[in-house]
Amino acid sequence: MIIGSIRDGIVIDHIPAGRGMELYSYLKLGQLDCEVALIKNAESGKCxxxxxxxxxxxxDIxxxxxxxxxxxxxxNLIRDGKRAExxxxxxxxxxxxxxRCKNPRCITSCEQELPHVxxxxxxxxxxxxxxxCDTKAEK
Amino acid sequence: MKTRGLIDIAELSTEEIDVMMDVAEDIIAHPQAYSELCKGKKLATLFYEPSTRTRLSFESAMLDLGGSVIGFSEASSASVSKGESVADTARVIECYADIIAMRHPKEGAPLVAQMNVDIPVINAGDGGHNHPTQTLTDLFTIKREIGHMDHLVIGCCGDLKFGRTVHSLVTAMSRYPGVKFIFISPEELRIPEHVRSEVLDAKNIPYMETTSLEDVIGELDILYMTRVQKERFFNEADYLRLRDSYILTPEKLISAKKDMRILHPLPRVNEISVAVDSDDRAAYFRQVTNGKIIRMALFLKLLGITK
Incomplete structure (x- = not known):
């Protein structure tokens, strides 16, 4: 599979296999007008x-x-086709x-304006x- | 967060707790010297769920310091029944009072209040989460009854799964050297895994778990009894089956140490036989008085008032 290189943009690498789509959603990449490629299960020497x-x-990421x-x-921040940073x-x-906190007894469950921190x-x-409420976040 | 109140017992250092307990001892010794220290100060008790004994303890503490009290004792009489947020209620009350004590069925509500006001907010119990003044009461009672906080064998008996007072007590007592815990409960109500791993194992504090009170009562310096609370169960049958799991009787106390002390956050239902009340080791009614005194010391600390 060939995916073209980027001239100016960002490559997010070493995402745990299977979690790319979750990250795509968190970063709201579906709302972007530019090219976005999600590659799943790429071979990796490290992991x-x-x-x-x-x-x-x-x-901005x-x-x-x-x-x-x-x-x-x-x-990896790519500028002029090369990794700049x-x-x-x-x-x-x-x-x-x-x-979001999933504890039904948490104050965030009834006060919708509160930030989930x-x-x-x-x-x-x-x-x-x-x-x-100290409830443990589930990854 | 703007001002410091007390939301979680972990916010207080051991030194701060020690100073408060010293002040509390001085209040007992010289009550007159404290009787007008909070003159002109107003406590607002915002109780979104009924808890008569905790509210009265807070209110008595402020009155004994010469201050005054406003507030409500159930949500139906408050603006919350009209849909007002905790933050808005706290901001309004801030215009009238110098300090707030809040009880709320939702966990984290007092923290939300504290994040929105410039006066101290005391968590008077938020759901099954924190109840720091109960823990201060327990610590002060241990100090008064035993004389020291270190090298104690503490038995916690009853509902150790849902009993927030036990979780807070374990966290607070784990700061003192040489402390050992014995957890006595039915299998279904064992101390939660996160307390074992994040408090006890993390600090290498020795503990054991057992289902038999009789087997271990002779080892204990403190026996902390708890009630199996009906409101924590979704299933009535489970509650009825476990309710009478551990009942402390004079017969069981025969093998206990002569200087052991029995604590209970109250109210009790039937987990301590009334016949135990006359035993000198029963400290739970003295614990109530200690609760008022340590709350007086807490008011003074949070309001920055000294004798």
Whole structure:
């Protein structure tokens, strides 16, 4: 399978195999007018299989979302057909509006205006908990 | 967050708790010296669900400091019944009061209130989540009854799955050296995995689990009894089957240490026989008084008032 190279844009690499579509949705890539390619189950020397997303325009990427999905994801910024920069998203301390609290007893279940905020409580095991009720986020 | 109140017991350092307990001891020794310290201050008790004893404890504490009290004791009498958000209610109350004590059936509601006001908000219980002043009450009672907080064997008995007071007590007591826990419950109501892994295992604190109170009662310095709460069950049959799992009687106390202390967050239903009440080891009614005193110390801390 051949997917053309990008002149100016972004390549999100080392996405855990099978999670590319989830990332596509989180980043709202379906709303873009530029070329976007999602490659599933690409061969990878490091991790066996991986997903890759190529975006044919230099858009702003929310690195917190990538860090939450997997901090091993890499972001390559492409300019004039060459990699100009390689970013490594970190595990964010808080994530807002990315995931929703599923605890029916949480205040967010009845007050719709409240932001859904999760904070990192265990960096080693990548555990996020709801700011309000401490319910563990399910990845 | 604008001002510091008390939403979760974890917000308080061990030193801060120690200072509050010292103030509480001084209140007991010299109540007159504290009787007007909060003159001109107003407590708002915002109770979205009924909890008479907790509300009265907060209100008595403020009155004994010379302050005054406003508030409501159920949601139907509040604007929430008209659809007002917690944030808006808190902002309105902030115009009238100096400090808020909030009880709410939804977890995180007091935090939302605190995020929106400049006066301290105290969490007086948010669903099955946190109830930090109950934990302060438990800690102060242990300090008063035993004299120290370290090197204690603490038995927690009854509903350890849904009992938030047990989870908070385990978290708070795990700060003190040499503490060991024994969890006594039916299989269905075991202490949750996250308390075991994130508090006990994470800090290498020794603990054991058993289904038999009689087997371990002789080892305990503290026996913390809890009620099997009907409102935590979806199934009436399960509640009825487990309700009477552990009932403390004078006969079971025969093999307990002479200086063991029995605590209970109250109200009890039938998990402690009334015949136990006259035993010196029964500390649960003294615990109620301690709850009011430690809340007085908390008001003083959060309002920045010293003697």
């Amino acid at each position: 066996g299989k991986k997903d890759i997303i190529k975006i044919g325009a230099p858009i 929310n690195l917190d979302i990538l860090g939450y999905i997997d901090p091993k994801i890499t972001v 390689k970013l490594h998203p970190a595990l964010p301390d808080t994530i807002t509006h990315l995931i 999760f904070r990192l409580t265990d960096r080693e095991h990548q555990v996020y908990r709801c700011l309000y």
